[in-house]
Amino acid sequence: MRIEDPNVVAALSELGVELRCSASLAKLTSLAIGGTTDLLSIRKHESIPGLLSLLDSRGVPHRFLGGGSNLLVDDGELPWVIMQLASPDPDVVLEGNFAQVDAAADLGRTVTYCAKHDLGGMEGLIGVPGTVGGALRMNAGAYGMQIGSYVREVTLYRAATRQIEILRGEQISFEYRHTSFAPDDMMLAVKLELPSKPYKEILQGIRICNEKRRSSQPLGQKSAGCIFKNPPGASAGRMIDDLGLKGLSVGDARVSERHANFFVNAGKASAKDMLALIADVRERVRSAFSVELEHEVVIWNA
Numbered sequence: 001m002r003i004e005d006p007n008v009v010a011a012l013s014e015l016g017v018e019l020r021c022s023a024s025l026a027k028l029t030s031l032a033i034g035g036t037t038d039l040l041s042i043r044k045h046e047s048i049p050g051l052l053s054l055l056d057s058r059g060v061p062h063r064f065l066g067g068g069s070n071l072l073v074d075d076g077e078l079p080w081v082i083m084q085l086a087s088p089d090p091d092v093v094l095e096g097n098f099a100q101v102d103a104a105a106d107l108g109r110t111v112t113y114c115a116k117h118d119l120g121g122m123e124g125l126i127g128v129p130g131t132v133g134g135a136l137r138m139n140a141g142a143y144g145m146q147i148g149s150y151v152r153e154v155t156l157y158r159a160a161t162r163q164i165e166i167l168r169g170e171q172i173s174f175e176y177r178h179t180s181f182a183p184d185d186m187m188l189a190v191k192l193e194l195p196s197k198p199y200k201e202i203l204q205g206i207r208i209c210n211e212k213r214r215s216s217q218p219l220g221q222k223s224a225g226c227i228f229k230n231p232p233g234a235s236a237g238r239m240i241d242d243l244g245l246k247g248l249s250v251g252d253a254r255v256s257e258r259h260a261n262f263f264v265n266a267g268k269a270s271a272k273d274m275l276a277l278i279a280d281v282r283e284r285v286r287s288a289f290s291v292e293l294e295h296e297v298v299i300w301n302a
């Protein structure tokens with residue numbers, strides 16, 4: 001989608017929102033799949049209510065992009081513009097056991113920064129790519145922990161009120177890869193409360209998690225992490241592996257040989273290829289185990 005109306009272009013500039021024409025989502029996502037559209041880079045949170053009013057009044061559909069590490073985006077010219085937060089400097093401010101973190105901050109760098117200041121708890125998140133905002137939206141987690149456990153406050157743009165508001169941790173429910181935020185709420189910042197731990201001890205935990213990832217995940221390849229959520233009490237990866245589906249391909253979209261719940265773009269896979277592979281695997285699991293696998297990857301169909 002192109003923003004060509006000179007009045008809209010001028011209004012964006014007044015709001016301090018940078019317009020990047022014809023951005024490639026293949027270059028902005030870890031799967032390296034996706035078509036093109038205009039990208040709006042937001043430098044100041046305060047501009048968001050005005051930006052949303054502008055886009056809605058002009059009938060410009062929009063989607064919100066974090067680090068693009070949990071997304072499968074359609075091919076071709078996309079029918080919505082993309083909004084993304086620019087990261088401020090600094091993006092993490094510590095006070096005692098609290099970390100005030102901008103949603104655009106890189107998750108891995110945030111975990112490391114806190115660790116260096118003897119604040120732990122998030123060791124399991126090392127190696128989860130993307131932004132802190134994306135991690136909040138997805139309630140990212142690994143190795144028995146999830147980010148939601150440490151959230152004390154979230155600053156967000158609430159679509160329902162069209163305002164920037166602050167929610168306390170207990171007003172939000174964080175479940176397995178699911179949160180109670182409305183689909184078009186935008187996370188802007190979070191206050192985390194982290195347990196004190198000596199850096200050396202945190203580093204040891206980080207090394208163990210890194211090693212677990214290296215030995216079980218196709219880290220050098222283009223993926224979006226796990227494609228399916230684990231059904232209650234079961235492992236989606238184990239079911240796919242038990243059916244002998246590692247290596248199954250549609251075009252360059254392939255079930256990883258290393259981890260059956262990671263689907264990789266082994267070359268020039270299109271969204272169509274990846275969606276066909278996902279549908280095929282889902283159907284085979286359904287007919288073999290009578291289990292409907294739910295997507296963990298967020299799919300943006302045009």
Ligand SMILES: Cc1cc2nc3c(=O)[nH]c(=O)nc-3n(C[C@H](O)[C@H](O)[C@H](O)COP(=O)(O)OP(=O)(O)OC[C@H]3O[C@@H](n4cnc5c(N)ncnc54)[C@H](O)[C@@H]3O)c2cc1C
Nearest residue numbers: 066067068069070130131133134135140141142186187225
């Ligand atoms: C190699 C690899 C390993 C991974 N391992 C894990 C793992 O162990 N555990 C795990 O949980 N995940 C894992 N993931 C998936 C992914 O990294 C996480 O889900 C991550 O938190 C997504 O963040 P993001 O910023 O990239 O979000 P994106 O992919 O950009 O977006 C995902 C969704 O969140 C929304 N969103 C993003 N930012 C915001 C915001 N500020 N406000 C509102 N909505 C927003 C988007 O609109 C979209 O719906 C892995 C991915 C890869 C590639």
